[in-house]
Each structure stands twice: as C-alpha cells, then as structure tokens.
Amino acid sequence: MKDSRGYRVFQIVNGVVLLGVVFVTLYPFLNIIAQSFSGETFIRAGQVNLVPLGFNTTTYQLVMGDETFWRSYGNTVLYTVVATAIAMLLTTTYAYVISKKGIRGRGLLIGIAVFTMFFNGGLIPNYVLISSLGLTNSIWAIVLPNAISVFNLLVMKAFFENLPSELEEAAQIDGLSTYGILLRIVLPLSKAVIATMVLFYAVTFWNSWFQAFLYLNQQELFPVTIYLRNLIAGASTASSLGSGGGDLAQVASNVKAVTMVLTVLPILCVYPFIQRYFVSGVMLGSVKG
Amino acid sequence: MSRALLRAGGAGAVLVLGVGLTACGSSAAEEVDITEKTLGAMDSYSVGDQFTATEALSFPVLYSEHPNYPIKDDWLFWQELTERTNVTLEPTIVPMSDYEQKRSLLVGAGDAPVLLPKTYPGQETPFVSSGAVLPVSEYLDLMPNFTDKVERWGLEDNLDTLRQEDGDFYVLPGLHENPWQDYTIAVREDIMAELGLEAPSDWDEFRDVLRAVKAAYPDMYPLSDRFNVPTPGGNFLNIVAMTFGTSAGWGYDDATFDEASGEFEYTGATDEQRDFIEYVASLVDEGLIDPESFTQDDDTAIQKFTTGRSFAISTNAQTVVNDYRPTLDTNVPEAEVGKIPLPAGPAGDVISGATQLENGIMISSAATEREDFVAMMQFIDWLWYSDAGLEFAKWGVEGTTFTKDADGKRVLADDIDFIGLNPGAPKHLQKDFGFSNGVFAYGGPTELLQSTFSDEELEFQEVMADKESLPLAPPYPFSEGEREQATLLETPLKDYTSQMTLQFILGQRDLGEWDAYLAELEGKGASTYIDLVNGAADRFAEANG
Structure with a gap:
C-alpha cells in the first residue's frame, strides 16, 4: 500500500x-x-x-593526574556496584512476594512500601537515625537507606503478576521449592525487567550526591558527584564577598568540562548494552492483556 | 540533576523546619562554671604569648573543602600547628558548595563539631534561640588577642551590630584593622587614554566618561554589567547606592538609619533612594548601560567585555586578573584594563564601615562541657586573632614557605606559587602546604592583608584608604515574636522594592509615579516594619546604654 x-x-x-x-x-x-x-x-x-x-589535551592530563579525582571515581564505582546489587536483591525478592495474590499479610507489605512514597521522617530525624545506627562515614550509609525504590518495586510486582501462574504450578508439580521456582523459572523469564531495573538503579546511584553529602565527613569517602558539584558550584558564587584573595579564585571552565565528560562517560556506555531490554522493560506491566 | 535540585530544595525546607523545632527545646545561655575546665590551658596567656597546650589536645572542627585545594593530611599546616600549639584539629569535611546546609543539619541534629568556622555575621541568628551555640561574648576574658584588637582598632560598634536581644553575640567574627573596599568598576584604560579621559572622582564624572566613550564608539556598550546573582545589579547598584546614602543590590537593607532624626526609615521610600534611582535611570535613558546589564549572567557580561564589545564592567581584584585580562589580551591585544577608585556620591567620598567584620567562628554550646574549654578558647584566640597566628595561617613558616627582608616585607619561597606571585613554580602555598586556607586565614592587620596584593592593587587601596567610612547603624535585635512578624514583612517588601527599583531604572515605570509607589509600599507594611525596627533599637539602647 x-x-x-x-x-x-x-x-x-x-x-x-x-x-x-x-x-x-x-x-x-x-x-x-x-x-x-x-x-x-x-x-x-x-x-x-x-x-x-x-x-x-593538557586539561585531561591535569584532571586525570589528580588523585582526589580518581579516588572519588573509585568510590562512585564501588558505591554504584554494591548499592545496585543490594537494591536488586531486595527489590526482586520483595516484589516477588507481594506479587503472589494469595499470600497472607500481602496488603500490609504493600502498604508499608507505598506509605514511604508519601511520607518520610524528614531530614534531621533521618540523619539522627543513620548516625545512631553507626552508619555515618561508611559505605552502608549510601547503599542501605535507598535500597528499595517503591516505584521500581511496583513495576516489578506488576511484571511478576503477569507471568502465567500455570508455569509455576507446573514447576511445583515437578518438585521445585519456592526458591527453586524463583531462581530457575521466574528470574530467567524476567531478564527484560531485571535489566531495566539495573539500569534505573545504577544511574540513580551513579548520579546521587545528597546521601553522600549528608552522611560522609571524610574526603577519601566522597563519590565523584560531590567532587564535581563542589568544583562547579563551590567557588563560583560571589558569596565569599570580602574574604581573602585565595578564597575568590574560581575553577577554570575547561577543568569543569573535562570533569563532567569523565563523570558522564561510563554511565553513558552502559545504555547501548541495556537498550534492547529497555523499551520492553519499561512498557511491561503498563498494559494488561 | 533536576531531581537532585528538587531534593536539595526540599531538604532546605525541611531543614528550616527542623531548626525551628529545635528552637522549642532548651532555653539559651545558662551561666556555666568554667573554673574547673582548664585541662591543657596555660595559666598565664596574654597578647604576644605563643599558645601551647600543657598537654596534647584535639578539637573537632567543621571544615569547608575548597575545590581548588582539596584537603591533605600531610599539609605542613597541620604538622606545624600541632608542633606550636600541641593541638590537633579533627576536621569534619564538608564540600564548600553546600557548607551552610550541612552546618544547619549538624547543629539541628545535635551532632556538630565544637568549632564551626566560616559563619558569616547573621548566619548564626537561627541557632541562637535553641541554645545550640555558645554566647561567645561571655567568654572574651579568655581571649586577650581578640579583645586587644577590638580595643585598638575601635571595633566595639561593629561588634554591637552582632548582638542579639539578650545583649550577647554568638559568633566570633574575623577582624579587619581598617574598612576596605575591593569591588568597584573595571574600565578599558587604553580607551580612557586615547580619549584623554581622567579616572572619574564622582558619579557625575563617571557619567561623562561613559558619554565620551559612547560618542567615540557608538557600537560599544559603555557599561555592560555582571554580578546579578542573587540580586540584579548586585555590585553596581550596591556601590552607587552606598555613596548616595542608601542601599541597593547586594547591600540592600530594608531599614536605613537616618542620622538627623535618630530613627530608622524604610530604605525604598527615602529621598536618597529616589536620587539614586534617578541617577541610574539617567544612565539607562541615555543608552550608557546595556539594557541586559541587570539580568544577564556573568559569562555573557564577561564575553562582551573581553571581546571589546563593552567598555566597563564590575570587578574585584581577582576578576581583573583571572576573568578579564588573559582573554582580553588574546582578543584585543592593545587593550589595557584596570580598576577605577570608587567614585564619590552625594553622601560624600565614602565606603561602607561594615567591612571590618568578616566571617568567623561559631562554637557549639556543648563546648562548655569539655574539660579543655579554657584551652580551646585560648587556642582560637591564638590561631585566628594573634599576630603570630594570623601570619602563620596566611604565609606559613618563615624560612620554609616565605622569608622576610630587612623591612619586614614577606617574600614567598622561590619554588612556591600563590595567586600568581611566582608563576610557574612547582609547588602551591594552598594546595601543597595548606596555608592561606579560607577556613583559617582571614582578617588581621592591614599590613598583613595587603602583603599578598599586587602593586596595582596596592595603588588602588592607597587611594581608597583616604575615603571615609560610613557610620554604622545602631543594632536592633528582634525578640522572637517580633522576628516572626518581621520575617513575614521583610521578604515581600524587599522583593517589591528591588522589582520597582529596577522598573524605575529601566524606564518601565515612570518616576512620576513615585508617590503611588510609596503608597504601595505602605500597603505592604513598610511602616509596620519600621516601627518594629525602631522599637527594637530603642529597647536595645535602653538595656545596653
């Protein structure tokens, strides 16, 4: 036609x-x-x-020769990997449980999760909580508090709900335990949604600076986002009015540009590999039928 | 990014709430017995003495991390400090970009280090009523250098501006021997010379200079300005208004003290404000100012200046050297750029007297529970206020980082660079040694302040030194109830005044409507606000003589 x-x-x-x-x-x-x-x-x-x-390329050499930059960079990679792993483990298992319609207490479990979407303790109580748990100045302050994103959880739950229950029944009859069903049947069928969630979590953790800003007090623990933010926003305001000369100096704009490029690059490289799952993953659970 | 911003904004809102809530807690300033808190303290410590703790002490300190010189453990600063004073500092490191927010959080959560430096006067106010910070004015007898400098440099009036309703002040400010003005206007000196123009001594002459430039170079903006954050025309309106006896831009204050009547007036409604607006409006009207001057961002303004499309721009000493000169040299090789001395105005040949106080140190009230409290105050006094401490923090160690010649002039060691004093040297005073660090080095005697100035800047400061400083307005600390009411009025009034000032200046509103504008201010509660201010000022004067 x-x-x-x-x-x-x-x-x-x-x-x-x-x-x-x-x-x-x-x-x-x-x-x-x-x-x-x-x-x-x-x-x-x-x-x-x-x-x-x-x-x-001297600016690149300059920035790449800065050990503070590389240490922050290493921290970011570590935080992103560990946080994504923990987040995936918790989100998958949580979503799988609440996707089972017959389970007792399901409403409560969903309620607990959804409640946190609308209410939170506020900044200072959160800080007090994290510090009395002794998590400040450790990787755990970054990777634990945001381990479950409720939005991602609900998307995953919807995906699991859409898997034909006959598959699982068949597996049960063939003698698989609950964990066996999850690991051998459900997860292999969920690659698309898992890839999407990994991408969502990894990008969020890579970009996040606020948790680190709140809970970390040592330079050797800072992720690269803090380094970058300080570079861009730290010395570029006129708020240091009237202070000594050394305080007013600004960071050169090509140094800022190089740092931005280096920071964005790795996470940008992840996209092409996950993209083929991406569209199908986001659409999953959006339409039932 | 936008999400992060949103979150930061939200966090800010929560923070204000949090601070407000803690305010309901304990009441402020109970007398604390410190006679027993003398661990490590020196028995006799006075001006000129080197402070050395009698046993090793360490103090937690909040540290603002500057992107240009990331903190290093092996800085000579730390080693030498411990060697001289027997004190180790334990820094809690906070990126400079969000320092204020983290400080509020830590104080609000009761988790703050005892020393909270880089607190600008006024920033301590939210913490006062909760009793979270120490009324430092009660412990000045432990600080001989501080009191000595205040007395010798006549800073009592300046300190009064910091006092809260209870008569105490809660921040130890950095002290300058003399008022000084860094910000002014930078001009193309080559064009001045070409047209046979002299540096203007007052604002009328400044206008004549701009006119002459416009006549000779019709395609060029005589003035295209920067520094429009957080208020439009931040620097330019500030310096012009200052010499007209009012305030605007960065320096805007809702209340202006009228010496003649001894009362405060609403700034936006004064005759001085009208004269000031008329002057700036005339510049705009004649096309002497780029209409984008008050809205464009810094980079745009810098681009216009450094590509030869504008003649003048706001500046401080650093921006001449860093922002303008290198780029201008490339684009317009014959160009020369320099600062002009601040022109005089109807209020006289004046600069602000408020510049004698700097950002300073707030101390957590938990400090009085420390056994080494007295030693801590002596330590602060030595490092931030003694001549030896100030020199050490700024220049480092004599013989290692700098030398002194016969006249006492300090010279940086050959292999060390700092703000272009030894270009190309392999080491850097801040990055590799930790001196001239914004957290520890500021204020002090004029001689020390000017010791790192270039010859060009020294010349400028010499001219500026002849200027008179404006008298300081009397303090008017609000009570808690008044503060609440004042805050509600302040922001809308300030925004409206700033908005209307700009409209008058840009000709969007006719100055003939001035009376209507005054009535609108009245409607927004200008006189209610001024009554609050005058009431608080009278009460303070009565209570404190």
Whole structure:
C-alpha cells in the first residue's frame, strides 16, 4: 500500500522536528566535550560551540593526574556496584512476594512500601537515625537507606503478576521449592525487567550526591558527584564577598568540562548494552492483556 | 540533576523546619562554671604569648573543602600547628558548595563539631534561640588577642551590630584593622587614554566618561554589567547606592538609619533612594548601560567585555586578573584594563564601615562541657586573632614557605606559587602546604592583608584608604515574636522594592509615579516594619546604654 501524500508530508515534518529535538538535546553534551578540549581563553570569550578551539589535551592530563579525582571515581564505582546489587536483591525478592495474590499479610507489605512514597521522617530525624545506627562515614550509609525504590518495586510486582501462574504450578508439580521456582523459572523469564531495573538503579546511584553529602565527613569517602558539584558550584558564587584573595579564585571552565565528560562517560556506555531490554522493560506491566 | 535540585530544595525546607523545632527545646545561655575546665590551658596567656597546650589536645572542627585545594593530611599546616600549639584539629569535611546546609543539619541534629568556622555575621541568628551555640561574648576574658584588637582598632560598634536581644553575640567574627573596599568598576584604560579621559572622582564624572566613550564608539556598550546573582545589579547598584546614602543590590537593607532624626526609615521610600534611582535611570535613558546589564549572567557580561564589545564592567581584584585580562589580551591585544577608585556620591567620598567584620567562628554550646574549654578558647584566640597566628595561617613558616627582608616585607619561597606571585613554580602555598586556607586565614592587620596584593592593587587601596567610612547603624535585635512578624514583612517588601527599583531604572515605570509607589509600599507594611525596627533599637539602647 502506498502512503498518502499527507502522510508523507507528515513524516518529513515529523523527521525535521525530531532532528531539531535531537540537536537541542545533544548540543549541551557536544558543547561540553568541545570545551573540554579547548583553551580557557576561548571558552571565556564564548567562542566555543561545537568545535574545540585552541585544541589541547593538557586539561585531561591535569584532571586525570589528580588523585582526589580518581579516588572519588573509585568510590562512585564501588558505591554504584554494591548499592545496585543490594537494591536488586531486595527489590526482586520483595516484589516477588507481594506479587503472589494469595499470600497472607500481602496488603500490609504493600502498604508499608507505598506509605514511604508519601511520607518520610524528614531530614534531621533521618540523619539522627543513620548516625545512631553507626552508619555515618561508611559505605552502608549510601547503599542501605535507598535500597528499595517503591516505584521500581511496583513495576516489578506488576511484571511478576503477569507471568502465567500455570508455569509455576507446573514447576511445583515437578518438585521445585519456592526458591527453586524463583531462581530457575521466574528470574530467567524476567531478564527484560531485571535489566531495566539495573539500569534505573545504577544511574540513580551513579548520579546521587545528597546521601553522600549528608552522611560522609571524610574526603577519601566522597563519590565523584560531590567532587564535581563542589568544583562547579563551590567557588563560583560571589558569596565569599570580602574574604581573602585565595578564597575568590574560581575553577577554570575547561577543568569543569573535562570533569563532567569523565563523570558522564561510563554511565553513558552502559545504555547501548541495556537498550534492547529497555523499551520492553519499561512498557511491561503498563498494559494488561 | 533536576531531581537532585528538587531534593536539595526540599531538604532546605525541611531543614528550616527542623531548626525551628529545635528552637522549642532548651532555653539559651545558662551561666556555666568554667573554673574547673582548664585541662591543657596555660595559666598565664596574654597578647604576644605563643599558645601551647600543657598537654596534647584535639578539637573537632567543621571544615569547608575548597575545590581548588582539596584537603591533605600531610599539609605542613597541620604538622606545624600541632608542633606550636600541641593541638590537633579533627576536621569534619564538608564540600564548600553546600557548607551552610550541612552546618544547619549538624547543629539541628545535635551532632556538630565544637568549632564551626566560616559563619558569616547573621548566619548564626537561627541557632541562637535553641541554645545550640555558645554566647561567645561571655567568654572574651579568655581571649586577650581578640579583645586587644577590638580595643585598638575601635571595633566595639561593629561588634554591637552582632548582638542579639539578650545583649550577647554568638559568633566570633574575623577582624579587619581598617574598612576596605575591593569591588568597584573595571574600565578599558587604553580607551580612557586615547580619549584623554581622567579616572572619574564622582558619579557625575563617571557619567561623562561613559558619554565620551559612547560618542567615540557608538557600537560599544559603555557599561555592560555582571554580578546579578542573587540580586540584579548586585555590585553596581550596591556601590552607587552606598555613596548616595542608601542601599541597593547586594547591600540592600530594608531599614536605613537616618542620622538627623535618630530613627530608622524604610530604605525604598527615602529621598536618597529616589536620587539614586534617578541617577541610574539617567544612565539607562541615555543608552550608557546595556539594557541586559541587570539580568544577564556573568559569562555573557564577561564575553562582551573581553571581546571589546563593552567598555566597563564590575570587578574585584581577582576578576581583573583571572576573568578579564588573559582573554582580553588574546582578543584585543592593545587593550589595557584596570580598576577605577570608587567614585564619590552625594553622601560624600565614602565606603561602607561594615567591612571590618568578616566571617568567623561559631562554637557549639556543648563546648562548655569539655574539660579543655579554657584551652580551646585560648587556642582560637591564638590561631585566628594573634599576630603570630594570623601570619602563620596566611604565609606559613618563615624560612620554609616565605622569608622576610630587612623591612619586614614577606617574600614567598622561590619554588612556591600563590595567586600568581611566582608563576610557574612547582609547588602551591594552598594546595601543597595548606596555608592561606579560607577556613583559617582571614582578617588581621592591614599590613598583613595587603602583603599578598599586587602593586596595582596596592595603588588602588592607597587611594581608597583616604575615603571615609560610613557610620554604622545602631543594632536592633528582634525578640522572637517580633522576628516572626518581621520575617513575614521583610521578604515581600524587599522583593517589591528591588522589582520597582529596577522598573524605575529601566524606564518601565515612570518616576512620576513615585508617590503611588510609596503608597504601595505602605500597603505592604513598610511602616509596620519600621516601627518594629525602631522599637527594637530603642529597647536595645535602653538595656545596653
């Protein structure tokens, strides 16, 4: 069947608009990448757009030679991996339990989870709780408090509910225990949703700085997001009005650009590998039928 | 990112609530017996003495981590400090970007280190009523250097501005020997020379200079300004209003003290404010100011200046060297840029007198329970207020990081750089040694302050030193009830005044509507607010003589 003329016009317009959206989305990224290879004076003069001016890699060498940066970077990788593992373990098992309609206390378990979506203890009580548990200044303060995202939990629950219960009954008849069913039947069938959840959690933990800011008081524990945030927001305000000269100095914009590129890069690389699960994963549970 | 921002905002809101709640707890300032708290303290300690604790002590301190010099354990600063004073500091490290928020959180949660530096005057107010911070003014007898400097430099009036309703103050500010003004306007000196113009001595001459530039270079903005965060025209309106006897921009204060009547007036409604607005509006009207001056971000303004599209821009000493000169040299090789001395205005050839106080140290009230409380106060007095301590924190160790010549002029060691004093040197005074650290080094004698200034800046400061400093307004500490009422009025009044000031200046509202504007201020409670201020000021004057 040939497309009608109107439809073809629509497709062209659609393509142009979407290309525009792509450009608008990509431009800041490309601009930062261009800045990261540019000379400071060109950036200051606002001349750097998509092509680096005064091309150099010295800024990269400078930032990569900074041990504070690499230590923070290592921390971020560690926190992300451990936190994602814990989060996946807890979220999967929790979601599996509350997806079983017949289980006693299911309403209560769902209620407990959903309650935290709407109410929380507030900042200071949370801080007091974490510090009296003795978690401050340790990795546990980062990886435990946000281990279960209720949104992710509900998406997973919906996915598990959609698996045909006949499969599990068959497995039961063949002699599998509850854990056997979960590990050998349900999880292998849930790769799409698991991949999506891993991506969701990993990106969240990679980007998060607030937990670390609250609960960590030692520089050697800071994740790279804190380092980056301090670099960008720390010395760029005029709030240090009237203080000594050394305090007013700002961080050069090409150093900021390089740090941003290096921080974004790894998590950006994860996307292509997970993408094929991604769309199906997000759609799962959205439509029943 | 946006989510993080949202969360930060939410956290801020929660924080305010939290601080408010703790305020209902214990009452402030009970007399504490400190005669027994003398562990490690020196029996006789006075001005000129080196403080050394009689046994090894350590004090927890909140530390603001500067991105330019990440903290290192092997800094000479820590080692030498311990060697000289027998004290070790235990820093709780907080990124500079969110220092204030973490400080509120820790104080609110009762988990704060005893020493809370980098507290700007006014930031201590929220903590006062809960009794979480120490009324330091009651313990000044333990601090001979502090009291000596206050007396010699005549800072009693400045300290009065910090006093709360109970007559105490809760932050130990950094002290400057003289008021000093860093911010002013930077201009293209090559164009000034080319057109045969002199540096303007008052604002009318400043306008003449801009006119002459506009006549010669019609395509150029005579002034395109920066520093529009957090208030539009932060620096420019501040320095102009200051010399007109009122306040605006960064320095805006709802209440202005009128020397003649001895009463406070609402700033936005004074005649001085009107004169000031008329002056700036005339600049805009004649096209001497880029209309985007009060809204554009810093980078845009810097770009205009450094590509030769504007003639003048707001500045401090650092921005001339860091932001303007290198880029301008590349783009417009013949350009010369320099600061002009702050022009005088109808209020005289003046600068603000409030600049003699700096950010300082707040102390957690838990400190009085420490056995080594007296030693701690002596230690603070030595490091932040004694001549030796101030020099040590700023310059480091004589013979290692710097040397002194016969005239007492300090010279940085050859292999150490700091703010471009030894360009290309392999080591850095802040990064590798931990000196000139914003947490420990500020304030002090003018001689010390100026010891790291360039010749250009020294010349500027010499001219500025001849200026008179404006008298300080009397303190008006609110009671808790008044504070609540004042806060409700303050912010809307301030926002409205700032908004209208800008509209008048930009010609969006005609100055003929001034009376209508005054009536609108009245409607927003300007006189209720001023009554509160005058009431509090009278009460304070009565109670404290």
